[in-house]
Amino acid sequence: QKAVELSPQDASVHYNLGNTLKVLGRLEEAEASYNQAIVLKADFAEAQINLGNTLKELGRLEEAEASYNQATILQINYIEAYSNLGNILKDQGKLEKAINAYEKAISINPNYSDAHYNLGLTFKLLGKLEEAKACYKKAIELNPNHSKAYNNLGNVLQEKGDTEEAILVYKKALLINPDYIEAHNNIGKSLKTQGKLEESINSFKKALLINPNYAFAYNNIGNALKDQGKLEDSIKSFKKAILINPDYSDAHNNLGNALKDYGKLDESIDAFKRAIALAPGNSVTHKNLSFA
Numbered sequence: 001q002k003a004v005e006l007s008p009q010d011a012s013v014h015y016n017l018g019n020t021l022k023v024l025g026r027l028e029e030a031e032a033s034y035n036q037a038i039v040l041k042a043d044f045a046e047a048q049i050n051l052g053n054t055l056k057e058l059g060r061l062e063e064a065e066a067s068y069n070q071a072t073i074l075q076i077n078y079i080e081a082y083s084n085l086g087n088i089l090k091d092q093g094k095l096e097k098a099i100n101a102y103e104k105a106i107s108i109n110p111n112y113s114d115a116h117y118n119l120g121l122t123f124k125l126l127g128k129l130e131e132a133k134a135c136y137k138k139a140i141e142l143n144p145n146h147s148k149a150y151n152n153l154g155n156v157l158q159e160k161g162d163t164e165e166a167i168l169v170y171k172k173a174l175l176i177n178p179d180y181i182e183a184h185n186n187i188g189k190s191l192k193t194q195g196k197l198e199e200s201i202n203s204f205k206k207a208l209l210i211n212p213n214y215a216f217a218y219n220n221i222g223n224a225l226k227d228q229g230k231l232e233d234s235i236k237s238f239k240k241a242i243l244i245n246p247d248y249s250d251a252h253n254n255l256g257n258a259l260k261d262y263g264k265l266d267e268s269i270d271a272f273k274r275a276i277a278l279a280p281g282n283s284v285t286h287k288n289l290s291f292a
Contacts, residue, residue: 009040010040011036011037011038011040011041011044011047012037014033014034014036014037014040015033015034015037015044015046015047015050017033018030018031018032018033018034018037018047018050018051018054019050021033022050022053022054022057027054027057027058028058030050030054031051031054031055031058034047034048034050034051034054035051038051043074044074045070045071045074045075045078045081046071048067048068048070048071048074048081049067049068049071049078049080049081049084051067052064052065052066052067052068052071052084052088053084055067056088056091061088061091061092062092064088065085065088065089065092068081068084068085068088069085071085072085072104077108079105079108079109079112079115082101082102082104082105082108082115083101083102083105083112083114083115083118085101086098086099086101086102086105086115086118086119086122087118089101090118090121090122090125095122095125095126098118098122099119099122099123102115102116102118102119102122103119106119111142112142113138113139113140113142113143113146113149114139116135116136116138116139116142117135117136117139117146117148117149117152119135120132120133120134120135120136120139120149120152120153121152123135124152124155124156129156129159129160132152132156133153133156133157133160136149136150136152136153136156137153140153145176146176147173147174147176147177147180147183148173150169150170150172150173150176150183151169151170151173151180151182151183151186153169154166154167154169154170154173154183154186154190155186157169158186158189158190158193163190163193163194166186166190167187167190167191170183170186170187170190171183171187174187179210181207181210181211181214181217184203184204184206184207184210184217185203185204185207185214185216185217185220187203188200188201188202188203188204188207188217188220188224189220191203192220192223192224192227197224197227197228200220200224201221201224201225204217204218204220204221204224205217205221213244214244215240215241215242215244215245215248215251216241218237218238218240218241218244218251219237219238219241219248219250219251219254221237222234222235222236222237222238222241222251222254222255222258223254225237226254226257226258226261231258231261231262232262234258235255235258235259235262238251238252238254238255238258239255242255247278248278249274249275249278249279249282249285250275252271252272252274252275252278253271253272253275253282253284253285253288255271256268256269256270256271256272256275256285256288256289256292257288259271260288260292265292268292269289269292272285272288272289272292273289276289
């Protein structure tokens with residue numbers, strides 16, 4: 001701030017102050033500093049990028065998109081701008097536009113593994129599994145330590161019904177990052193698909209060793225225990241998931257099913273109603289309630 005007082009017309013000073021404020025979590029002040037930098041230097045593409053990043057953290061996605069777009073106009077081969085633009089478009093559900101942005105980033109630098117990875121995520125959201133699979137494989141080829149690409153490749157393989165290969169791929173993600181919670185959780189889900197319930201539960205428990213507040217693991221343990229016929233333990237596990245995340249609609253629904261099977265119909269109905277309140281569009285929960 002002293003530098004700003006000494007050089008109020010220097011765009012880079014305002015830009016650097018914005019960077020410092022952003023690191024400190026003072027996002028509105030950072031936004032003001034980046035805007036002032038842009039006023040002083042209209043072609044300041046880096047300031048547009050960081051302004052976009054700040055607006056994204058503030059939840060103002062359309063404004064962030066506009067900043068990233070402006071950065072691409074100012075520097076037509078600005079790969080970070082296209083990558084960030086793709087991310088913000090994906091977050092808004094503008095998937096076709098996101099694909100265009102990622103493909104532009106890749107055209108600038110074909111070896112940009114994260115752009116291939118993010119393109120894969122977008123194809124997956126569109127249900128284009130083969131395209132997603134190819135993108136994840138390319139990201140791994142370019143960066144063999146891309147654990148997230150391995151994990152998401154596993155998700156595609158699992159969705160395509162190739163459970164055994166999916167498990168192998170998840171394990172590769174864990175070789176790179178042994179504390180990768182999602183990979184442990186995904187192995188557990190794949191093992192459950194194979195009917196290997198004890199092994200499945202062990203994988204979910206590994207996730208909980210890393211993060212004891214990982215609600216997804218408790219929910220998945222509950223499902224496995226229910227499949228084993230251990231309804232009382234299953235109910236306890238679903239309740240733990242809900243204690244961690246009271247708005248976890250799937251856990252409420254699963255709790256409802258377990259309570260129904262356990263003969264506690266009133267509590268079951270309450271659980272289904274809570275799940276519907278949290279996710280009104282879930283037809284499965286509505287159906288479960290009708291049969292309770």
